[in-house]
Amino acid sequence: MIKVRDISKSYDNLKVLDGINLDINRGEVVSIVGPSGAGKTTLLQIIGTLDRPDSGTVTYEGEDVLSMKDRSLARFRNSNIGFVFQFHHLLPEFTMLENVALPAMIGGKKRDEAFAMARKLIDYLGLADRRSHKPGELSGGERQRAAVARALVNNPRVVLADEPSGSLDSHNRHELHRLFFDLRRDMGQTFVIVTHDESLAEECDRVIHMRDGRITDITGRR
Ligand SMILES: Nc1ncnc2c1ncn2[C@@H]1O[C@H](COP(=O)(O)OP(=O)(O)OP(=O)(O)O)[C@@H](O)[C@H]1O
Ligand SMILES: [Mg+2]
Secondary structure (H helix, E strand, O other): EEEEEEEEEEEEOOEEEEEEEEEEEEEEEEEEEEOOOOOHHHHHHOOOOOOOOOOEEEEOEEEHHHHHHHHHHHHHHHHHHEEOOOOOOOOOOOOOHHHHHHHHHHHHHHHHHHHHHHHHHHHHOOOOOHOOOOHHHHHEEEEEHHHHHHHOOOOEEEEEEEEOOOOOOOOHHHHHHHHHHHHHHHOEEEEEEEOOOHHHHOOEEEEEEOOOOOOEEEEEEE
16 A cells, blocks of 8 residues: 655765665554664655655555645645654643544544544543543553544554654553554554564564665564
């Protein structure tokens, strides 16, 4: 469903990505691993259309996303791609329910509809009794699950996560990882997860190993 072709990117003299080719299938859970500075975040941001490469293409089901104009790209991103970052980036003045509903309202959904969808996801994630709390009143694990709910509220085809469990203890980390696989089973989403967590990487369908801006190996169960 996602095809990455010959992606390169440099900052000044530093070649951060050097001819990346990668196909990601629908419904796959793929992890990207590698040492710090390998280019994982840069690649994920380019796959997520948040950053542009110097050369190469990214297509989603045949659609060349890098050739889209900014406004249509923003619309495409809002409805097709969900993001989960290492730190939750929830807005502190808003409740969990409002935070989760926000991308749906930005996408043009009516307030009631956005809240109904947000409520459903929050229930699914087992956070129902915390939904009126603000981020400061939630635990780290709850905040990160709320961030996952926010990423899912527009029912995106793809969820991109950059060290989503990096700030969690082992129990919450395990719970969050299980959630990704439950979501794939229940909603059929495709996941691309940058992680330093070997136990998570092992559970994924495929593991993309990166070093110095290149893919050095692809391992996994498929
Ligand atoms: N905006 C920028 N300007 C200059 N150099 C950058 C910029 N963003 C990233 N880099 C450099 O690009 C390289 C790859 O960075 P990237 O964030 O993709 O690595 P990473 O694999 O995600 O590392 P980590 O595991 O530490 O998160 C690094 O050497 C980084 O310093
Ligand atoms: Mg990174």
